[in-house]
Amino acid sequence: MADAVPTFHPEPETLLGYAAGSLDEASSVLVATHLALCPRCRAEVRRLETVGGALTGSLEPVALAPDALATVLARLDEPEAPARRPAGPAFDRETLFSVPAPLRDYLGGNLSSLPWRWRGPSIRELPLAIGDGGPRASLIRVRPGTALPAHTHTxxxxxLVLCGAFVDDGQSFARGDVSIATSDDDHQPVATPDAECLCFAVVDGPLRLTGPIGRLFNPFLRL
Ligand SMILES: [Zn+2]
Structure with a gap:
C-alpha cells in the first residue's frame, strides 16, 4: 500500500530555497525526506527547477543547480517505502527502511543501537550531525499517547513525521506531514495512542535565501 499524500507541506519559500540550493543541509535533508513522501511537492520542486533553469540559462555555469538535488531526485525513483506501520516493537529494520533514503543515509543500520538521549519518561531524542554550524537536527521518538513537554527555541x-502521528492544536500530523512552529507558538503536540511516533525535527532561525541563485528567485517568492 502506498503512503497517503501528506496534508501539511513545507512553506513555498522553503521549497524555493531547496530548488535554489540555498537551504542549510539539515533543512535540505528534511525537505528531501518530505519530497520522497509527497508527489505534490516533488512536482513543485521540478517546476521551480525548470523556471530556475530557464532563468539561469544565459548566466555563468556556476548558476546551475547543485548535484545534491539531482541525487535526491534520482532516489525518488526508488520503490515506495513500507506504508505506515502498526503499533508494536519499534525501531526494527522495518522502521529504519520506512525512513526515506535522504534521511536514512544519516542513521546507519540500526536505530535501536544509536545513542538516544532521555528527554522524559516516554521521550527520547537522537541529535544528528547534519551540516556544520547550521540548525539543530534530531530524531524524536515519543511513546503512544505522550504529550511533549513545553520547550523553548529561538x-x-x-x-516531519516519519512514523505514527501526533495531534497539535486540533490538527493531526501523520507520516510525511510537516509541522512548522515559530518561537511564538504556544502549543503542545500529543502523540496519538495507536502507535509510537517518530519525527525528524530541525530547529532554526528564519530560513533565508542567500547567494546569487537565491536572489534571482526572490522576485518570484509571492507568485
Ligand atoms: Zn508536500
Whole structure:
C-alpha cells in the first residue's frame, strides 16, 4: 500500500530555497525526506527547477543547480517505502527502511543501537550531525499517547513525521506531514495512542535565501 499524500507541506519559500540550493543541509535533508513522501511537492520542486533553469540559462555555469538535488531526485525513483506501520516493537529494520533514503543515509543500520538521549519518561531524542554550524537536527521518538513537554527555541521548529502521528492544536500530523512552529507558538503536540511516533525535527532561525541563485528567485517568492 502506498503512503497517503501528506496534508501539511513545507512553506513555498522553503521549497524555493531547496530548488535554489540555498537551504542549510539539515533543512535540505528534511525537505528531501518530505519530497520522497509527497508527489505534490516533488512536482513543485521540478517546476521551480525548470523556471530556475530557464532563468539561469544565459548566466555563468556556476548558476546551475547543485548535484545534491539531482541525487535526491534520482532516489525518488526508488520503490515506495513500507506504508505506515502498526503499533508494536519499534525501531526494527522495518522502521529504519520506512525512513526515506535522504534521511536514512544519516542513521546507519540500526536505530535501536544509536545513542538516544532521555528527554522524559516516554521521550527520547537522537541529535544528528547534519551540516556544520547550521540548525539543530534530531530524531524524536515519543511513546503512544505522550504529550511533549513545553520547550523553548529561538527560531522556527520544523517537524516531519516519519512514523505514527501526533495531534497539535486540533490538527493531526501523520507520516510525511510537516509541522512548522515559530518561537511564538504556544502549543503542545500529543502523540496519538495507536502507535509510537517518530519525527525528524530541525530547529532554526528564519530560513533565508542567500547567494546569487537565491536572489534571482526572490522576485518570484509571492507568485
Ligand atoms: Zn508536500
Amino acid at each position: 527560531g522556527a521548529e520544523t517537524t
